[in-house]
Amino acid sequence: MKSRNNRLFFIFIALTGSVIAVLGIVLGQLFPFYMESFFLKNDIPFTEQQIEQLKYQLAFILAILLVFSFLLIAYIANRLIKELLDPIEDIIHTARELIKGNYRARAYASGTATITELRKSINMLARNLQEIEKMRKVENERLKTLIENMGSAIMMIDREGTVSIANAQFLDEFQLSLNEVKGRNFLTLDLPKELELFIDHVFLTELPYRKQIEIERNNEKIYKQVYGAPVVGEHGRWLGIVIVMHDITELIRLEQIRKDFVANVSHELRTPITSIKGFSETLLDGAFEDEKMLLSFLEIIYQESYRLQMLIQDLLELSKIEQHGFMVQLAPTSLKDVLIRAVEVTSPKMDEKNMEFDVDIQRDVKVLGDENRLIQIFTNLIMNSITYSPNDTAITLRIKEDEKYGIVEVEDEGIGIEKSEIPRIFERFYRVDKARSRNSGGTGLGLAIVKHLVEAHRGKIEVESEVGKGTCMRVFIPLYKEN
Incomplete structure (x- = not known):
């Protein structure tokens, strides 16, 4: 200047x-x-x-x-x-x-x-x-x-096929970093083939498109609801496309559980009802005149009626527990006293299979829980261990604690559970060995009830198992603290 x-x-x-x-x-x-x-x-x-x-x-x-x-x-x-x-x-x-x-x-x-x-x-x-x-x-x-x-994965691709935007959900979904994605062509990112085909379709048609795709990762199927749409700028200039992916795996799983539940309930109810109806018709047709046959059929009808009653009771109990607002009556509770009561309830069943308890309780632990519900939890777990264990074996009961929880372990020497089946054992009517559990008179709802009751106590349950060697159920209940 x-x-x-x-x-x-x-x-x-x-x-x-x-x-x-x-x-x-x-x-x-x-x-x-x-x-x-x-x-x-x-x-x-x-x-x-x-x-x-x-x-x-x-x-x-x-x-x-x-x-x-x-x-x-x-x-x-x-x-x-x-x-x-x-x-x-x-x-x-x-x-x-x-x-x-x-x-x-x-x-x-x-x-x-x-x-x-x-x-x-x-x-x-x-x-x-x-x-x-x-x-x-x-x-x-x-x-x-x-x-x-956003809970959904988002990716924006320009007209040349280069990724311009990818949010954290998308990066976590496919285990990528922002430097690996931004500025690169989407075909070089090693995305699932189904997703690449979906993106190609949106590019070719330049029209909004929605589709449910199935992705397999670590031997597990993941379901995605994918939506793609073109991005149009001023004067109708085509800028690229945007891809939004919603994870619907949990919805698909819940839908499958619902279908399985309906099918299982129908099957579980049909079996005793069919037996009762069949034997009743046989008796009405004249079999009641044979006293020995009459007593045998009446015994079967009684057992099936009892099984039907237990099934309905468990269904009502599960429905009550799952209702919104269900609460347990929390109070200082001794885990040792709870286990003693559970052992007393299950001892007759233990004697039938000549089994014994191996108790490892170094000292008592007080937790904040509902005593009756805790007895129900451990009774179910011990009965499961008895059902899936051979004769002349032992069930080990342990009480431990850490900084937050009182811990109870119920370990058996039974048939064990496959690792792929462990995530499903808490589903309603899911059976590891269908023949054995059904013959034992179980309803298939015990572990589902256990899980809900543990969660109602704000606790958690873990499972360790090895096929042919046994299973360890580990229950965590929050400790009672005086302050």
Whole structure:
């Protein structure tokens, strides 16, 4: 800015000096002729020496006048440049900063009304741009927060097939990092083949598309509801596509459990009802006349009726436990007393198979629980161990504790459970060995009830098992603390 002002200043001074020099030369040439005609007209005697002297004096005076005029003009020119050009340069500099994106820049020029008005307009523009930038940043942060905290996986792909946006849910889903994804073609990310085909379909049709896909990962099936749509900008310009994936694995699993439950309930109810109906018809057809057959059939009808009654009781109990708002009556409870009561209830069944208890209780532990419900939990677990264990074996009962929980372990020497089946043993009617559990009179609801009761105590249950060696059920109940 200063160099430009200096150039303007020197050009102005040069032009002004040239004009003054020309005027001085003209005056220097005309002045002797004027003086000579003046002396002749007034009959004033003069000599050439006097004329030369007058010329020198005139040249000296003209030189002084020229220097003074030059300095005066230089001062005036400098003031004019500062008052007129410097404010404009300041405004131009502010405008350039705004172009660069520095919306905090402001013009401080002063001068004429026009310059002041221009300065106000530039500053108002800067303030408006700064407000727009703030709003844009806030909107970007909101959008980023929304995308990152959505429960669904989101990926945006531009028209060249390059990934431009991928949220944390998507990265976690496919075990990728942002550096591995952003700026790369989606075909190089080693995505599941089903997803790649879905993306290709959206690219080819350029229309919204929805589909349920099945992905296999670590020998486990995962179900995704995938939605794809084109992204269209201004003037209908096609920018790419956006992919949204909802995990519906749990919904599919629950739907399957519901179907299995309906099928299992129907089957479990049908078996005793069919038996009761069949034997009753046989008796009505005349079999009651044979006393031995009559007693045998009545015994079977009684057993099936009892089994039906137990099934209905367990269903009602499970329904009650699963109701919203179900609570257990929490109070300080001795785990040792609870296990003693559970052992007393299950001892007759143990004696039938010539089994024994191996108790490992170093000291009693007090927990915050419902005594009756805890007895129900451990009675069910011990009965399960008895059912799935061969004769002449032992069931080990242990009481432990850690910083948060009182721990009870029920370990048997039974048939064990396959690792793939462990996640399903708490489902209703799920049976590891269907023939054995059904012959034992079990309803298939015991472990489902146990799980719900443990969760009602804000505890947890873990299972360790090895096929052919046995199973260990580990129940965690929160400790009772006096404070």
